[in-house]
Every structure is written in C-alpha cells, then in structure tokens.
Amino acid sequence: GPLKSLMTKHPQLTVPLTTYCLLVSFGIGLPATVAVFPQIAEIDPKDVEEKFQHLRTEKTGQAHTVFYYDKGL
Numbered sequence: 001g002p003l004k005s006l007m008t009k010h011p012q013l014t015v016p017l018t019t020y021c022l023l024v025s026f027g028i029g030l031p032a033t034v035a036v037f038p039q040i041a042e043i044d045p046k047d048v049e050e051k052f053q054h055l056r057t058e059k060t061g062q063a064h065t066v067f068y069y070d071k072g073l
Contacts (some may be wrong), residue, residue: 042066 007014045053056063
C-alpha cells in the first residue's frame with residue numbers, strides 16, 4: 001500500500017508513522033472499548049471477603065442481598 005511504499009522510500013519515517021498510527025488507534029479504540037463494558041458491577045455477598053459478608057443496612061438492619069462496586073479502568 002501507499003504507507004508501505006512511503007516507509008520504504010523514507011525509512012526515517014517508520015518510527016514516527018508507526019507511533020502516530022498507534023496513538024490514533026488507541027485514541028479511537030480504547031475509549032470505545034471501555035464504553036462498551038459497564039463501570040458499575042454487582043456481586044453476591046457470599047462472593048466477597050468474609051468480613052463483609054454479614055454487613056447490614058443502617059436504616060433497617062437487614063443483611064445486604066447484593067453489593068455494588070466500581071470496576072475502575
């Protein structure tokens with residue numbers, strides 16, 4: 001293709017062009033990929049650490065049936 005012939009004629013452009021293509025790919029692809037997956041997830045109390053399994057709500061005193069957590073990036 002044209003990019004390959006350009007890099008063959010001007011080998012000093014290989015690193016800058018590769019870097020540019022990589023940055024553009026990450027700039028477009030990474031935000032789109034992160035947006036596809038939900039940031040907040042839920043987990044059953046039996047699947048968390050033992051010290052958190054028996055937490056109760058302050059208002060009603062009932063045991064939690066689900067925990068929500070932020071996955072982060």
